[in-house]
Amino acid sequence: MEVNEVKELAKMLMFELTDKEANEIIEEFKTFDKQLALLDKIDTEGVEEMVYPFDVETAYLRDDVPDHVLSQDEVLANAAKTKQGHIVVPKVVK
Amino acid sequence: MNIDELMVLDIKDRANEAYKKIHEVNDKLNAVITFIDDDGKRKEGKLAGIPVALKDNISTKGIRTTAASDILDNYIPVYDAAIVTKLKEAGAKFVAKASMDELAMGGTNRTANIGPCLNPYDDTRITGGSSGGSAALVAAGIVPLAIGSDTGDSVRKPAAYCGIVGVKPSYGRISRYGIIPYASSLDHVGYFTTNVKDAALALEVLAGRDDKDMTSSFAPVENYSEILNSDVKDKKILVFGNVYDALNDEVIKDRFDKVVEGLKERGATIKVVHFDDDLMKCLFPTYFIIANAEATANHSNLDGVRFGHRVDGTSMEEIMTNTRTRGFSSFIKKRFVIGSYSLFEENQERLLKKAQRVRRLIVEEVLKELKEADGLLAPAAGTIAPKLDNTSTDELSDEYLIGENHMVIGNFAGLPSITLPMGYKDEMPIGINLTCNAFKEADMFDIAQAIENITGCKDMIKEVA
Numbered sequence: 001m002e003v004n005e006v007k008e009l010a011k012m013l014m015f016e017l018t019d020k021e022a023n024e025i026i027e028e029f030k031t032f033d034k035q036l037a038l039l040d041k042i043d044t045e046g047v048e049e050m051v052y053p054f055d056v057e058t059a060y061l062r063d064d065v066p067d068h069v070l071s072q073d074e075v076l077a078n079a080a081k082t083k084q085g086h087i088v089v090p091k092v093v094k
Numbered sequence: 095m096n097i098d099e100l101m102v103l104d105i106k107d108r109a110n111e112a113y114k115k116i117h118e119v120n121d122k123l124n125a126v127i128t129f130i131d132d133d134g135k136r137k138e139g140k141l142a143g144i145p146v147a148l149k150d151n152i153s154t155k156g157i158r159t160t161a162a163s164d165i166l167d168n169y170i171p172v173y174d175a176a177i178v179t180k181l182k183e184a185g186a187k188f189v190a191k192a193s194m195d196e197l198a199m200g201g202t203n204r205t206a207n208i209g210p211c212l213n214p215y216d217d218t219r220i221t222g223g224s225s226g227g228s229a230a231l232v233a234a235g236i237v238p239l240a241i242g243s244d245t246g247d248s249v250r251k252p253a254a255y256c257g258i259v260g261v262k263p264s265y266g267r268i269s270r271y272g273i274i275p276y277a278s279s280l281d282h283v284g285y286f287t288t289n290v291k292d293a294a295l296a297l298e299v300l301a302g303r304d305d306k307d308m309t310s311s312f313a314p315v316e317n318y319s320e321i322l323n324s325d326v327k328d329k330k331i332l333v334f335g336n337v338y339d340a341l342n343d344e345v346i347k348d349r350f351d352k353v354v355e356g357l358k359e360r361g362a363t364i365k366v367v368h369f370d371d372d373l374m375k376c377l378f379p380t381y382f383i384i385a386n387a388e389a390t391a392n393h394s395n396l397d398g399v400r401f402g403h404r405v406d407g408t409s410m411e412e413i414m415t416n417t418r419t420r421g422f423s424s425f426i427k428k429r430f431v432i433g434s435y436s437l438f439e440e441n442q443e444r445l446l447k448k449a450q451r452v453r454r455l456i457v458e459e460v461l462k463e464l465k466e467a468d469g470l471l472a473p474a475a476g477t478i479a480p481k482l483d484n485t486s487t488d489e490l491s492d493e494y495l496i497g498e499n500h501m502v503i504g505n506f507a508g509l510p511s512i513t514l515p516m517g518y519k520d521e522m523p524i525g526i527n528l529t530c531n532a533f534k535e536a537d538m539f540d541i542a543q544a545i546e547n548i549t550g551c552k553d554m555i556k557e558v559a
Contacts, residue, residue, distance in 0.1 A: 009431050013390070014397070014411070015418035017427060025428050031489050032432065035379035036445070038495075041372055042452050049450035050457065052279045052309070053265040053508025054532065068306065074172035078401035087400060090409050 001026055096553050097144055097238045097292045105136045105143040109187040112145030116189055116236050122558045123212045125221075125230040128158050128191040139185030140299050146181060147231045147240035150191040151198055153272035154178055157188075161274045162206035163196045165396050165421025167403050175272025176304045177241065177283060184299045189237060193227030196426055198243055198276040199389060200224050201251060202480075205425045210482055213256060214556040215522050219479040222252035225284070229256040232286040235555035239296055240286045245276045246381055247474075247501035249284030250513040254525025255479035257515045257554040259287045259542075263297060264532045265508025266311035269304030277388035278309075280381075280505040288553045290514065290543040294318035297535060313533050321536055324543035327361035331541065332463055334472035335368040340497035341476045346524050349517040349549075350473045353526055356548030357471075362541075367463050367470075375492065376452050378499040380506070383449035386433030393430070396421065457507040464509075464531060469541050472500055474513040474525035501527055510535045512542050515551035523554065 006022040017025070072085055081088035100108045113132045120126045127150045136143050148154065151161040153171035155178075160166045174182070181188075193211045195203050203211040203226025211226040213219040214234040221230045225242025229252035232240045242249040244262040253260025261284055268283040275281055283300065287293045301315040333354060341347060358364050398404035398417030405416035422430070436445035464470055476497040487494055504511035511529040518524065526545060530538040546552050 006431060009434060010427065011415075013418070013427075013430050013434050014414045015422060015427055015430075016415065017431075018424075021424050021427060024424070025431055028428060028432070032379075032382070034490055035382070035495075038372070038375045039379055039383075039448050039452055040444075042376060042455065044448060044451035044455065047451040047454055049447050050454035050506070051450055053457075053506070062305065068173070070172060075400075077172055078169055080398065080404035089399060089413065090407070092410060 001029055095235070095238065096288050097141070097295060100144055100238060101142075105138070108143035109145040109189065112189045112236050116231070119234050119236055119558055122217065123214060123230045123234060124209055125193050125211050125227040126190045127160055127162060127193055127206075127208055127227070130157060130188045130190055132187065137185040139183060140295060141181065141239070142185035144186050144239065145189045145237045146186040147190045147192045147228050147237045148178070148188060149194050149225050149228050149240075149242045151194060151243060151274040152178060152241060153274070154188070154191065157191065159191065159274070160207070161197050162194045162208065163421065163426070164207050165398070165402050165417065167207070169401055171272070173272065176269035176306060177300050178272065180299055180302070186239070190231065192225075192231055192240060195224035195226070196423055197274070197389070197393065198224040198245060198248060199426060199429050201246065201248065203227065203252070204482065205423060207423065213479050214558045215257065216479070219481055219522070220255065222255040222479060224248040225286070226252050229253060229258060229260070229286050232256070232258050232288060233556055234558050238288060238292055242284050242286060243273055243276070244282045244284040244505065245280045245385060246499070246505060249286065250501050250511060250527055251475060253286055253513040254474035254527070255523070257523025257525070257551070257556065259290060259293050260513040261285055261293050261297065262504055263301065263510045263535055264311070266309050267297070267313070267510070267533070267535065268300045269302070269307040269310045271304055271306040275392045277385040278392065279388060280385060282505065288555065290539055290546050291319055291322060293512065293542070294322050294539045311533070316536050318536055318539055322543060323540050324547055326357055326541055326544045329469070329537070329541055330363045330365065330467040331357060332467045332470045333364060333366045334470055334500060335366045336371060336374045336496050337472040337500045340492040341473060342493060343477055343519070345519040346473050346476065349524060350526060353516055353545055353548055354471070357544060360544055365467070369459050369463070373452070373456050373459050374496045374500070377456065377502055378495050380449045380452045380456065381499065381502045382432075383436050383445050384453065386429050387436045387446050390430045390433030390437060453506050456503065460503055461507065464529070468530060468534070468537050470529045472527050474501065474527040478519050478522035478524060504529050508532055510538045512538055514542055514545060515554055516545070516549045517551060
């Protein structure tokens, strides 16, 4: 992987990398690749992906009644800029 | 003092020492991100007046919660995590928001934005992470209970390095509502105490169904501290042979052998098991891929727009990019890049889906044996707490891939798991880990108390002030 490719990846994640950071990632990928070779050795043909630990039903549809509601002030309390009940950001449509 | 000893004092006096000493101790350990002052109020309950520390990824209404990251440096939650409500109802008194690896994505506590947390036994060594601040405050005797979170071994490894008890119960046993997430399919709330009985009591307070967490279990919460029984006569305990073979430290292996011998003498049946070695070598890469991929997705909401430390720009995109560039450390950015790489459509088969399939095979391999037994036992770590500047780990060795990463099985399978001290090496504590079947926390505490009786390692405190 090249520095430019790593920086492109970072851009998609909405942050920038210095050359030093990008080079460190390339170095880490070398070890990571060797660890991936260990995974490649495992036959996973026909195995279903495990995306949570248990097959236990814990979720259900609750009645459509408002619960643990935050006030407008609370929702806006941590925003950097607010005005008249809205979060202020630069103009989106120019 | 442990919880029992504090309970003997008048309710109004139980947290006094903690509030007083924590500043002095923190000058030496760098374990606290935010101090919480005593409001003078006291309330009856199972933890009446007991001082408690919270990892700084646990939402506390009106109290800054940063997850040790610059991006959340000014974040003040407007609601309490479910466990914060439960602890308050039980009468606990919060003394601090404790240090942690940034966004809980580390195992050393060196990546906190306030700098590394130092081990109470030796300030040139790490506490382990990511719940290192919580571990240090318990080990230094400031609080008898501190809450952490555990995605790979983030409670159980620091417990080993700091000579205390670290518990990660079953997936869904404790509500995660209000915990800043890392990897949702692996995240658990965990905690530290200085002995097994306190650990059993703490779970009575923390566990239980919570409708606000869809992964929270309906399984009834037992009176773990009352039914605690260290009799192991009918217990079948597995020794994790792959881990034992992968380790090189003879002192740790010798202490471990003595515990196994002690369990045998008490009537437990011991069986050494060796799981498929190729699968065990995949523990770390499987974890690394899944955890980073889930973290990348979970943390896409850290953009400085609705909350967190915003860095200005001329467009939304520029605000988000500037905020995230300045807000995350290099370490976190690197993890996100690796996580995102696994999520790309063209890489998903080879990376994320492959890891998720191997996860299932690992879990099936372990449960095949564990389901017929009561617990799986192994040294918690291959060494004493490493030095702060240690960079010599061979990340392709069996010692690292298996010996240092085996506890992630508890996260893969959602199994209850506990680390407790088993002695010392070079005046540093060493730990043993026990993993049991899902929702068999009572069995876990019983076997753990037998181990505590064998080692005599109970209420180990290292005063630093």
